[in-house]
Each structure stands twice: as C-alpha cells, then as structure tokens.
C-alpha cells in the first residue's frame with residue numbers, strides 16, 4: 250500500500266455489483282477516491298449520464314447516491330491502466346458466467362474475465378496493492394490470481410500483492426439497503442494488515458461485530474453455499490406448490506405455517522415460476538462441478554436436483570397455460586405483466602418470464618408485454634426475435650401500460666411481482682378483455698375472490714381447490 254493507508258480504490262467491472270457497491274463505499278467514505286473502470290465503453294457512458302433515469306442499472310436509492318458522489322469521490326472511466334496504477338486496493342467485480350464450451354461446459358465458471366483483469370493488474374500495478382475478490386468464484390481461485398500476479402519479476406514496479414476474498418451478498422432490487430445494512434461482511438485472507446485495511450473501510454458504516462474473518466477458501470466457498478441454500482429453499486417450496494395444486498392445499502398457508510417455526514424461518518418461502526437472476530443457477534452448477542471434480546458424486550447429484558426442479562417448475566407453468574386455453578394459443582392475445590427476474594430491477598438475466606414468453610410464442614400466441622423498467626432492446630435480445638414479427642406465428646409487442654396489454658386479451662400472466670401489480674382494479678381490466686378470460690398468477694400476489702368476482706377464470710401458483718372431491722386411497 251502507498252503510505253500504509255488506503256486512499257485510492259479501483260474497481261474493475263462496472264456492473265450490477267461493481268456500480269452499487271462502489272457507490273455505497275464512496276458515499277460512506279468521503280476521504281476515499283473510488284474509480285470504477287470497465288472495458289464496456291457504452292456502460293461507462295451510461296454511468297456518466299446527466300439524466301439519472303438513464304443510468305445502466307435500476308436499483309431503488311442508487312440514483313440518489315450517484316447524484317451525491319459522482320465526480321466528487323466516485324468516478325466511472327475506461328482508463329483501466331491509469332486507475333490500476335494509482336490504486337492501493339483493487340476490487341475485482343467482473344462477471345463469472347458459466348462456461349459455454351470446453352472442459353466443464355455448462356457447469357464450470359468461466360474465469361476468462363478474472364484472468365484478463367488480473368493480467369492487467371500484473372501489468373500496471375505499482376508498489377503495495379491489495380486485491381479483493383468481489384466476484385463469486387470457485388474455491389481456490391485466489392491461488393490462480395496469486396500465481397498470475399507473482400509471475401512478474403519481483404522488482405517490477407516494486408510490486409507487492411495481498412489477495413483477499415470479500416464476496417458480495419447483495420440481492421438485486423434491494424442492493425442499496427443490503428449494502429448499507431448487510432447481515433454480515435465476509436473477509437477471507439492470510440495477510441492481517443490487508444484484512445485490517447479492508448475492515449477499516451467497512452467500519453465506516455458497518456458494525457464491527459458483523460465483520461466475519463475466515464481463511465480464503467472458507468470465504469470463497471461460503472458464497473457458493475449461501476446461494477445454494479437459498480435456491481434450495483425455493484426449489485423445496487416450488488415442489489410443494491405442485492402438491493398444493495393437486496390436493497386442495499394453499500401454498501401461502503403452508504409457507505406461513507412452516508415459516509413460523511423459528512428453526513425454518515419465514516423468508517424465501519414464496520412459491521413462483523422458478524428462480525431467475527444471474528447467480529443461483531450458475532453458482533449451484535459451479536458447486537456441482539466442483540463436487541464432481543473432487544469425486545463427490547452424491548454431493549453433486551444432491552445439488553443438481555435443485556436446478557432440475559427449477560427447470561421443471563418453469564415448464565410446468567407453460568403446460569398449465571396451454572391446457573387451460575383449450576390447447577390452442579394460435580393468434581390468442583396474452584398479456585404478460587413483468588419481464589425482469591424479480592421486482593425492482595431492470596435485470597432480465599435468467600428471468601423465468603423469458604422461458605414463459607418463448608414457450609407461448611412457440612405455441613403461436615400474440616404477446617403484449619408490460620414491465621415498468623425493462624426496455625424493448627433487452628426483450629428483443631432475450632426473446633431472440635424482433636417486435637411485431639407479423640408472420641402469422643407467435644409474436645410480441647412491448648406496451649406502455651397495463652391497460653394496453655389487457656385490450657382484447659384472452660389471458661393475462663403475472664410473471665414478476667412488481668408492487669403495482671398487487672393492487673390493480675380488476676373490474677377495469679376485465680372489461681377490456683375477451684371472454685373467456687383467464688388470469689395466471691405465477692407469483693401468487695393476487696386474491697382469488699377479487700379476481701373471480703370480475704368474471705375472470707383464475708389460476709394461481711400453489712392454490713388448490715379446497716372444495717374438490719379428490720380422494721387419496723391409502
């Protein structure tokens with residue numbers, strides 16, 4: 250470190266983690282200078298937009314922080330060399346997607362961005378520098394990072410490196426609150442001085458008791474395990490949603506009943522169309538890959554089932570919609586409420602809405618999509634098809650309001666749990682639709698009595714018909 254105190258931070262990767270995380274650090278540590286760099290020029294341009302509605306990422310509370318800190322002690326730039334050279338501490342926040350080809354294809358993490366950014370650090374860093382792994386990485390990646398950094402001649406630029414693991418646990422949609430009030434901050438490392446330097450940044454706003462120090466490998470592994478446990482809860486509750494639908498039970502009642510047991514806890518028990526987002530699938534598959542790599546095949550197949558159940562849940566919903574609409578969707582108008590993978594984000598990575606829309610388009614439906622934050626270009630990319638594809642097959646159009654998606658619609662599918670979908674006037678919507686009308690609530694956010702009184706047929710995730718006569722023969 251220069252002068253043994255961290256003054257200049259560089260963050261490589263200006264994405265969903267790098268942007269918000271560095272914004273919160275800059276906001277809480279006015280004496281630090283924080284430079285966020287990226288190879289994606291377009292993204293950096295958007296971070297520097299004058300119009301705060303056009304930042305590349307939508308997160309409640311983010312624009313306000315950017316307004317306060319940008320060009321004061323928070324900077325977004327493509328000058329990677331300059332900011333690596335001046336940094337005492339460098340955060341690696343680059344993407345670590347699943348490998349698309351080669352060994353470990355479809356399961357292992359692709360570490361090419363970690364490797365290329367580490368090589369940049371090895372090329373430009375000067376003096377003592379702390380490298381912080383913020384990206385989610387397979388266990389023992391710090392070893393790879395160290396060997397790349399140490400491959401230089403020791404006297405080059407007087408370089409000296411310490412590598413720490415400091416995984417990020419923020420969830421999208423609540424990123425700013427999660428960063429400002431984390432359940433814990435995890436720091437894994439070997440060099441006590443480097444650990445203290447990072448801890449000193451966090452204590453500016455995080456209670457010291459919440460800062461947990463472990464060895465490097467425990468820290469790297471804990472991140473994968475946290476995501477695996479969270480996703481496992483969703484697959485568990487989704488599996489039970491299917492039992493509820495066939496037996497007359499109600500998943501909301503079951504979730505509440507089990508969640509009141511303090512050993513189980515009430516969070517992460519919402520049944521839905523399967524989990525989405527950029528993390529769960531890739532991180533569990535990475536755990537599966539690691540387990541297989543170490544010959545732990547039973548462990549691998551245990552976690553693989555969490556992913557399999559999720560895929561099954563997504564396809565189950567398509568089948569239900571097709572069946573209820575007389576097995577024919579050709580030219581039927583279907584309104585889609587929500588496209589992001591969860592509420593309060595513009596992120597669509599692995600969004601269950603993508604699979605649902607693709608499936609319905611394949612059946613010949615004419616989709617009208619409304620999402621408060623997702624734009625046309627993103628949907629075009631995700632559905633791999635342009636708007637208004639008028640070839641007589643399935644098509645989609647992005648609409649500006651719920652009213653627009655309801656006009657002449659045969660059905661409406663709630664795909665994301667945006668707050669504004671929870672208190673709609675269904676009598677107005679019903680008037681615009683074509684009979685027989687259907688609502689498919691894959692997020693379980695509407696009330697059956699409210700919908701049915703407006704002459705709309707109703708399907709809700711995990712809601713069975715409690716008055717039905719289903720018998721179970723022991």
Ligand SMILES: NC(=O)c1ccc[n+]([C@@H]2O[C@H](COP(=O)([O-])OP(=O)(O)OC[C@H]3O[C@@H](n4cnc5c(N)ncnc54)[C@H](O)[C@@H]3O)[C@@H](O)[C@H]2O)c1
Pocket residue numbers: 261262263264265266267286287288289292329342343344345362363365366383384385386417418419420421527528
């Ligand atoms: N998204 C989340 O909610 C979340 C939460 C916790 C952890 N993570 C983990 O954090 C990491 C980043 O996730 P993200 O969602 O921010 O990804 P992202 O794709 O939004 O952002 C990553 C950025 O890194 C940039 N980049 C790649 N290589 C680079 C290089 N050599 N030099 C400079 N920039 C480079 C890309 O251009 C991109 O803008 C991943 O490992 C992810 O698993 C994500």
Ligand SMILES: O=c1ccn([C@@H]2O[C@H](COP(=O)(O)OP(=O)(O)O[C@H]3O[C@H](CO)[C@@H](O)[C@H](O)[C@H]3O)[C@@H](O)[C@H]2O)c(=O)[nH]1
Pocket residue numbers: 385417418419420421422476479483516517518519520521522523524525526527528529590591
């Ligand atoms: O009860 C629930 C909770 C969530 N979900 C779905 O699960 C997915 C993931 O949601 P969430 O975990 O809230 O958002 P992410 O931004 O993906 O955050 C997860 O992934 C991040 C990246 O690693 C971690 O940092 C976070 O701690 C972890 O929660 C979304 O599709 C949600 O709709 C449900 O279906 N039911």
